Amino acid sequence: MAAPSHIEYSLFLADNALILGHRNSEWTGHGPILEQDIALSNIALDLIGQARWLYQHAARLCNESGAATRVTEDSLAYGRDSWDFRNCLLVEQANGDWGKTILRQFLFSAWQYYYFGALRWSRDGDLAAVAEKSVKEVTYHLRWSSEWVIRLGDGTAESHERMVRAVDQLWRFTGELFVPAPYELDLISSGIAVDPASVKDQWMQKVGEVFTEAQLTASAFSATPAIYPAGGGKKGVHTEQLGYLLAEMQFLQRAYPNCEW
Amino acid sequence: MATPNTPLWEVFIRSRNGLAHKHCGSLHASDATMALQAARDIFTRRGEGLSIWVVPSNAITASDPAEKGMMFEPAESKIYRHPTFYELPDELKHM
Numbered sequence: 001m002a003a004p005s006h007i008e009y010s011l012f013l014a015d016n017a018l019i020l021g022h023r024n025s026e027w028t029g030h031g032p033i034l035e036q037d038i039a040l041s042n043i044a045l046d047l048i049g050q051a052r053w054l055y056q057h058a059a060r061l062c063n064e065s066g067a068a069t070r071v072t073e074d075s076l077a078y079g080r081d082s083w084d085f086r087n088c089l090l091v092e093q094a095n096g097d098w099g100k101t102i103l104r105q106f107l108f109s110a111w112q113y114y115y116f117g118a119l120r121w122s123r124d125g126d127l128a129a130v131a132e133k134s135v136k137e138v139t140y141h142l143r144w145s146s147e148w149v150i151r152l153g154d155g156t157a158e159s160h161e162r163m164v165r166a167v168d169q170l171w172r173f174t175g176e177l178f179v180p181a182p183y184e185l186d187l188i189s190s191g192i193a194v195d196p197a198s199v200k201d202q203w204m205q206k207v208g209e210v211f212t213e214a215q216l217t218a219s220a221f222s223a224t225p226a227i228y229p230a231g232g233g234k235k236g237v238h239t240e241q242l243g244y245l246l247a248e249m250q251f252l253q254r255a256y257p258n259c260e261w
Numbered sequence: 262m263a264t265p266n267t268p269l270w271e272v273f274i275r276s277r278n279g280l281a282h283k284h285c286g287s288l289h290a291s292d293a294t295m296a297l298q299a300a301r302d303i304f305t306r307r308g309e310g311l312s313i314w315v316v317p318s319n320a321i322t323a324s325d326p327a328e329k330g331m332m333f334e335p336a337e338s339k340i341y342r343h344p345t346f347y348e349l350p351d352e353l354k355h356m
Binding site: 033036140144 | 290291294
């Protein structure tokens with residue numbers, strides 16, 4: 001029987017992927033050029049695919065633990081409210097302009113790359129398998145978003161200014177990625193969860209390298225990831241952005257429960 | 262939409278080992294790295310390729326369609342250039 005923290009941890013991983021995937025999907029049909037519209041939609045599909053595997057895993061754990069009603073990947077994605085979601089604050093932030101969307105992807109992908117790299121050795125074989133499968137996708141997301149950060153940061157005066165603004169808007173949400181939530185603390189010693197603090201140095205180095213090449217060092221980029229003062233998405237205390245996202249994403253299942261097509 | 266910052270690139274994909282790269286379309290990108298990424302995202306989504314080439318479209322020298330009479334018609338009447346007059350042994354199946 002799975003511990004509650006094990007379920008919560010699986011949801012944390014799944015919610016990150018679903019929420020960022022959904023945010024990216026908001027660009028579908030609205031990308032700056034067709035080529036990049038497709039590129040970002042591909043990343044959205046990769047993330048939603050990862051979310052499905054992780055929700056299926058979480059649902060299995062819930063049902064094995066004797067959940068009162070049968071839990072499915074859909075009930076987890078569409079039937080929970082804001083405070084039930086465990087995604088980090090970074091991924092729920094609104095798209096803004098192309099620069100902000102790119103930067104959000106880069107900051108998250110860099111974290112996911114090192115974090116999933118370590119998760120491949122999880123004692124939970126299912127999580128390890130998802131990490132193994134996802135890491136190839138994430139490697140490309142990191143490459144793609146890095147190239148974009150460099151070109152926008154070191155591009156025109158306007159693109160540089162927009163990237164500086166994006167760093168200013170998003171940096172405050174990065175600290176949370178490296179502070180373990182209670183359910184992570186519970187699972188680190190048993191080898192199921194990755195200690196998020198253990199990937200901080202690698203993340204800082206990668207971000208520093210890309211920011212330097214993108215001429216972003218002198219801007220709002222500070223020496224350590226910043227902690228957003230109130231709450232924390234990993235603990236279920238979200239910014240108002242998530243409520244709007246869920247209202248749109250969950251509308252159909254809320255209005256027509258269990259509908260299929 | 263074409264802009265001065267995003268020139269046109271031609272994309273060639275090799276679908277399997279042993280086959281040649283084949284032209285499959287074109288795209289806009291700011292430079293070679295971005296063109297390669299965009300080619301991967303647009304043209305290999307369904308597992309179409311093992312290798313990609315991108316070439317700036319303006320690096321291609323093309324024949325002039327107005328000259329196709331001079332260029333290609335003379336070959337149409339030279340059927341003896343097709344190796345169809347040889348008796349092939351049955352063991353050779355894929356000629």
